[in-house]
Amino acid sequence: MDTAEIRRRFVAHFERAGHTPVPSASLLLDDPNLLFVNAGMVPFKPYFLGQETPPYDRATSVQKCVRTPDIEDVGKTTRHGTFFEMCGNFSFGDYFKERAIELAWELITASQSDGGFGFAESALYPSVLDGDDEAVALWKKVTGLPDERIVRLGPKENYWSMGVPGPGGPCSEILIDRGPAYGPDGDFSAEDRYLEFWNLVFMQDELSAVRSKEDFDIAGSLPRKNIDTGMGLERVAFMTQGVENMYEIDVMFPVIERAMELTGKTYGAGGAQGHEDDVRLRVVADHVRSSMMLIGDGVTPGNEARGYVLRRLLRRAVRSMRLLGYEDPALPELMPISRDKMAETYTDLVTDWERISRVAYAEEETFRKTLQAGTSIFDLAATGVKQSGGTQLDGAQAFALHDTYGFPIDLTLEMASEAGLSVDEAGFRGLMAEQRERAKADARSKKGQHADTGVYRAILDEHGPTEWLAYETLDTESRPLALLSGGAPATFLGHGDIGEVVLDRTPFYAESGGQVADAGIIEFDGGRLEVLDVQRPVRGLVVHQVRVVDGEYAAGSTAQLHAQVDPEWRTGARQAHSGTHVVHAALRQVLGPSALQSGSYNRPGYLRLDFGWTTGLQPEQVREIEEVSNRALRADLPVGWQYMTLPEAKEWGAVALFGETYDATQVRVVEIGGPWSRELCGGTHVEHSSQIGTIVVTGEASVGSGNRRIEAFTGVEGFAYLARERDVVGQLTGLLKTQPDDLVGRVSDLVERLRTAEKEIERARVQQLLAGGAELAAGAQDVNGVSVVAHRVDGAGGGDVRTLALDVRSRLPQGRPGVVVVVGVQDGKVAVVAATTDQARERGLSANDLVRTVGPFVGGRGGGKDDVAQGGGTDTTGVDDALAAVVAAVAAAAV
Known part of the structure; x- marks a missing residue:
């Protein structure tokens, strides 16, 4: 039974039982406690919390979910995955325990020919909260199972709460016995043997405090008892499809098959290496699908929150392919396969594929460049460890590679091993734990907002x-x-x-x-x-x-x-909000329908609009967006709104914005110029587009990988901005004695002349600097047969110091050992360059050693090769002592 059929049968079963089918909500909901929807009941939380009145007594859904705490365990076990689908049925004060048990048991045990899942009753074990005698009696009544087939478990497994004061209640899980090959008889903690695939939550208690999953206070009973159930679609799929785990089901294994073709690896080959390959192939299948679904719901890669999770998933998928031996771009080969398998249910994956693929592929390309940069940084770190005589890369260096440069620790370990080094994994893990604890503390500080x-x-x-x-x-x-x-x-x-x-x-x-x-x-x-x-x-x-x-x-x-x-405030706000819709429509007209708004902010006279796009806009594109917007204003397009259901709005072509939560029964659609701009929106708007006044685009820039931002002024503020621009132009034309049309050419001419003058000044300065090179070479000290120049130059930076040192070295007597050390002092910083001749190096003198000699005196360090090395420092008071130390070092080495 394929996954789509399981999903269809679940919804049809509960629809026949009087439940209202509710489409899956976006993975992004406006919930301060969650990055993503992580359970099927999340969209219904306002009903369970009593914040809203449910529009139905019974509902059923198949909800998209993402759970991220166990990303590191994905693939290592067959139970952990990031994206999954939760099939649920819900009762809001309608039926309770007995009917919930009946409905679940009917679907699970009915034969497949009768529309059920066809699980053998002999393999099923209901679990209940130890002490919930009512649930035990109901399970025996409904199923006819003997007492010993009903498992009693503690609150850790069989009590549910949201983790904050509010509703809670005992659970009943339905477990299936997969046989002795997966674990010992009767060991219900062996999850591979007795696999839980359905959870029935009997929401009956009002909790006044929740200190942990097993430690809470029950203040009393809820006035209305509710049912919240969840069936794992992927778990039912692999059990009905006769495969071993969720990674091998019909919507995931084709990605593994393609990855095997690309890498030459074999899934399930056995042995230690085979196990590692299996883990990586499972990571690829999971993360490719999860990333695609997140991008589909409007997430773009970034360094914080949701964007960071997506970036991790994409980069772990690419990294896993690299560790499997495939170094070409992998996502263009894999993600379309996942799209084709999921698109039967989620058709937006096809219609929005241009945007989804563009975001994903751009992130992979960015990561490939990161790998190149990170490899260079790793090589420098590894060289430093070896030069110091060490054999282990510091945990802080490994953490910096991971945290700052996005360089995966697995890759650091692999490359360190190839370089004959180990990595301080304990130090790295400690720093990672500190970072996670900070993140948890931040989450804890946000948690409990429902209580507030x-x-x-x-x-x-x-x-x-x-x-x-x-x-x-x-x-x-x-x-x-x-x-x-x-x-x-x-x-x-x-x-x-x-x-x-x-x-x-x-x-x-x-x-x-x-x-x-x-x-x-x-x-x-x-x-x-x-x-x-x-x-x-x-x-x-x-x-x-x-x-x-x-x-x-x-x-x-x-x-x-x-x-x-304030009427002036409202007028400005209406202009800005309607202006945002106009700019969004213009953006889509100029760039194409995949340029979708991902966020906005508007206040009186000002708007900013974020949209998913992977490349910067050309100036002519920005001008065209502004022109299209203002033509829409001049056309005096009518602005109107009406209410309809969400499916009707989507069918009508209305744009639903990423991350926004919309009412399940009625939404407000605002249109400007009919189909030209139709968006779901609850804001205040003008009545005709001309009332916006003007739209003046003031900037376009990146706000993170795959996300751009346009800013603009509207109304009076837009005209004021143009007036300020006019005043600036007027002042410049007066200063430069030119006309406005000639201003750009006049300024360009001045800039070019300034650049030429700066080059001439720089050339003269370098000539002046080098003019002293001959004198310095002629005045070299003789130190035990070595010509030594140890010189301080005030006002010289690193580039000048290097130029002078190499020039002086070239002027030293030929055929004689020579050493040059120049120390520059500029703006409180010290720059050091040492250079040696071939004959000096034959005498054992190294530029690298001489720079290291200077370092302690100037509060710095440096290094390089035997012929040329450089360094720096921050203590200018030690320069003279450092030069003296150089002479002493040459004397000692040249004996």
Whole structure:
């Protein structure tokens, strides 16, 4: 049974049982605790947390997931993978334990000819939380299994929570016995033998504290009991397809087969080397698929957060191919195979392939260059270790190669071995552990933000959602509902104090979708509040951050307040947000439909738009984007919006932006000029494109690998920018006595003349420097038969010092040993160059040794070859002593 059929059967089974099919959400959700969706229930968290009312009582989905904590273990075991699909069925206060067990058992045990998975009942073992007698009784009732076939396990395995206060409950896992070849009888910790492939969470408890997976407090029962289940699609696939593990299923093994063709390796060959090859081939199959799915959902490679995870996955895949012996570009050979296998379900992989492949292939090319640079850096480090007589590369050097240059530790180990060196792996692992701990500490600091919303959820539960009127009006008469200070209820705000006010209705736009919040005031009897920010900490509730500018504000008053948005601010914000849509449409018109927005920010008069693109734009492309945008303004295109379902919006051609979360039942589509620009958006907009005024593109630059940014001014700010540019042009034409049309040529001529003058000055300076070379050579000291020049030059940097040293060496008497050491001092830094003649080297004198002699006196170091070496330092007070030491060293060596 292929993977697509398993997915289809799962959804069809639960749809027949009254569940609403819900499409997979993006891997990127706006959740402060998660980089990626890592479980099938994540998109439903607001329902389980009580933040939103679910639009259905029962739902089913096959959710894309990515888990990253075990990246290093991928391929080493057959249980760890990064991308996977979780099949789930969910009940929101509808059915509970018994029906959940019935539905799971029916699908698992029904024959394949009857639409089930056909697992033999004799191989199945349900597990329950030890002490959950109700679950034991229900499993026996539904399945007829004897008591000894139901496994009791502790909370580590069979209790679920989100890791924060909120809902939790006992679980029942369904295990399948794969036979004695995979482990001993009855050892349910042997996961290869008794494999868990389905988990039923009975969400029944309200948790007040969660200290660990096994340590938590149960405050009471939930008012509505829920069901959250998850079935691992890949696990069911490999069990029904008769293969050993998830890497060998129909949607993954073709990548391994192609990798074998490219590398000449054989999967499953056995032996130690065969095992290493198997691990690398599994890494390739997993990471190619995971990277493709992440890029498909809008992630681009980078050095932080999601981008860093993607970069690691791509580079580990490329590195694994290299370690298998394949050094040509690998992703163009492998990723299209993964696309073809996954595209039956995820058709966007085909329609968006140009962008996906461009991002992936560009990252591989970047990494190939990194490997070249990292190899050079490694060679320098290895040479330094050998010259110092060492045999081990320092852990800090290995970590720097990994962390700073993206050089994998496995590659460092391999190259060190080839160079006859070891690596301080313990030191490297220690530094990696410190880095991981810092990352965990950062994650822990962010975790618990659900708990921080408790005060807002209480307000929402008591008063209901805010009547949000930002689309209809700029002012409202509103009733105050709550006053907060420091995240807690407050009774009073004095003059100048900052707090939060919740109103029953508001005209203020709350920050979202890249648009900043409205500015304005809230007037009360006897005073005014300045609105500093507006947010939605929980869906449905609008909260205003305010500062008291007049009077004093006390909670508890029932008097009406007057909320007034600053009309100038709103006008500018509307212009900028609509301008962002216009620039996005122009961008896609100029560059093609694969140039998709990946982020935006707009405030009154200013916009910036990030988009996935791997190369910098040419000036003429930027000008064309600006021209297309302004032509759209001049055309006075109508701007409108309407509501529809998400599938309807996509069918209509509306662009959904990466990383944005959209309502499952209704979305708002904003269009400018009909099909020219259609985007899902909740922002405020102008009514006709001409009201934007103007769009002035001020810059285009990279904001990370595979991501570019355009910035622009709109409206009055755009005209002001052009006026400043006009003033600059006017001042320059006045200074240069020329006309505006001739300004560029005049400035270019001046720049060229300046460059010529600088070259002449530099040539004269070098000639002056070298003019003293003959005099220095003529004045060389005789030290035990060696001509020695040890000289200090103030105001000379490294390049000048080297030029002078080599010039002096060339002027020393022929056929006689000669040594030149020149020390330059410039801007508090020391530059040292030593040079020797052939005869001096025959006497045992080395430029490398002489530079090392100077190093301790000037607080630096250096090195090189026997004929020429150079170094530097930071202590200028030791230069004279260093030169004396050079003479002494020559005297000692030339005896």
